[in-house]
Amino acid sequence: MGGDFGPRITVPAALDALRRHPSLNILLVGHQQQILPLLKHCDSALRVRIELLHAETVVAMNERPTFALRRRQDSSMYMALQSVAQGRAQACVSAGNTGALMVLGRGILQMLPGIDRPAITSTVPTAAGHCHMLDLGANVDCSAEHLLQFAIMGSVMLRAVERIESPTVALLNIGAEEIKGNEQVKLASRLLTERTGLNYIGFIEGDGVFSGEADLVVCDGFVGNIALKSSEGLARLISCKVRQSFSRNLYRRLLALLARPLIRELQQQLDPGLHNGASLLGLQGIVVKSHGGANHDCFGYAIDKAVAEAEMNIPERISKQLEHYLYPPIAPE
Template identity: 45%
Template sequence: MRLAVDVMGADQPASTLLQGVSLFYEKHPSCTFLLCGQQDVLEKELAVDKKLRAVSVISPAPSFVSPTDKPSAALRLRENSSMWVALSSVARGESQGAVSAGNTGAYLALSRVILKTLVGIDRPAIISQLPTDRGESVMLDLGGNLEASAQNLVNFAIMGNLFAQKILKIERPSIGLLNVGSEGGKGTDSLQAACSMLKERESLNFSGFIEGTDIAKGTVDVIVTDGFSGNIALKTGEGIMKMILGNLKSSLQSSFRGRLLGLVLRPVLQNMKDKFDPRRYNGALWLGINGVAVKSHGGTDSVGFAHALQMAYDMVQQNVTQEIEEALSLFL
């Protein structure tokens, strides 16, 4: 398997992302890489990593999309940008998946232009895994579409169902529509219509409406919402978790008794930290795109970037895009 990696335009330097590629390669030595970016930068970094250099091909790109560029600017750069080069290699079949930590809006726009969308999908959705009390759930859309029609939400549910089956290994995932309450009469017209449509699809394990508190509980395996609500819910959860862990750390370090308690609780606290480590869940995916395009958080470290590469690897291995396409042909 070859993965195309855009190593430019992230909040972190190319060296950090390449360290992530090396970490991933240690787990998957059969993989090779198409590294897309400025040649002088890549040559310099690979000169000190002989193992990675031996399994990588540099695909030079004179420019890159900056974090502040608008999608229109990325489209104007076209084949001059590292992001374009990475996605184009997937479109041509030279790579099986692409990973970038660059500009989110530009990456989605270029993915739609270069890879196109699956038949029946007019709006791809961003999906990612989330830690819950029951293990892991997946949630979509996380920011790809600020608004979503009833049909969009139904499409999200179909795609999320396949993703949970293949990636989370859940035979019959439960699906919930995020709403302001679990009662049937609440929510927008789009939510009401989507709920009615999903109830008619007996092949889906649809649980009805869920509310915000159900996300962390893990009430359902697949959480379906529009990108506006999903992005706010995701970032609110991340912020609350950082606040809780930060306050806990400060409290334990504030006194001798607290530090002593911290030593006793260290194994428990480490398990808690590991479970909610955002790096473990780094790697959001465009579902509905005709190809594998994974978006890493721009500020992640090498460990987090390796997890994004793992997401791309799993998507290719499990043939998720093709299975979603087949499922959509039956539903739509």
């Protein structure tokens, strides 16, 4: 029900996901009066793989998360997460209120033992392809210990989903030298250096994220959110200037016509929608957050991400490997 467009986008995207993933079944959680009309013309082979769970209310985009947890037990978000907690679904995908999704996720699914807070992770385009970054906004204040937990969760996920044997981990900082940064980042760097199981490569600066210096970039949620949104903002500004520049006169408009396949190719390569679907790591269940403004295709990527995580059973993997990382075996002298 969430996001800027609600079921109008999420239901058709769900139907397409069923076509892409033959073993997938989908539980649509929301108001039946809005959902049923969208399933009317759905072919019967797909229809049997869909269940509908009616929810009377929705969590509003500006609702306080704690209010949603206490008072919105009949909301689509609450009931979708509950269906994961009850084992009725293996993953939850939502385009709704991020803060509420996190607080409800934490309240309903519970944290993995040894993890204090969930973290939001997503892929970011780089020169080499893409990297993962976390946290992207779940936690506005993080201790060094939290950053360490993020690094462990991210590494386990990258190993499973991206099949990178030993993902490189970096801490986002305002300089590469050891003396740079705030206390949390400096202490986190020391903790990460001591963890023999992690492939920690040190600090990287903001621009290092996009040059692909690390497979996993760890930061607190305040910084991560602002880094990502700022760069999206500049990318949008550039694209706007390009459009203006190409439409200045007839010659340039002709040039734009000739360059259209090239421009489209670039847009595809750099489309933030391709990276839609942020995972909430650290919960005892899989939750993927779609961008609120996602269109049909982009919401589909978020579903694909949830499918991949469910196939790899990410929460169980994190849980199993956590103890090993938090208390590394003593290396022989």
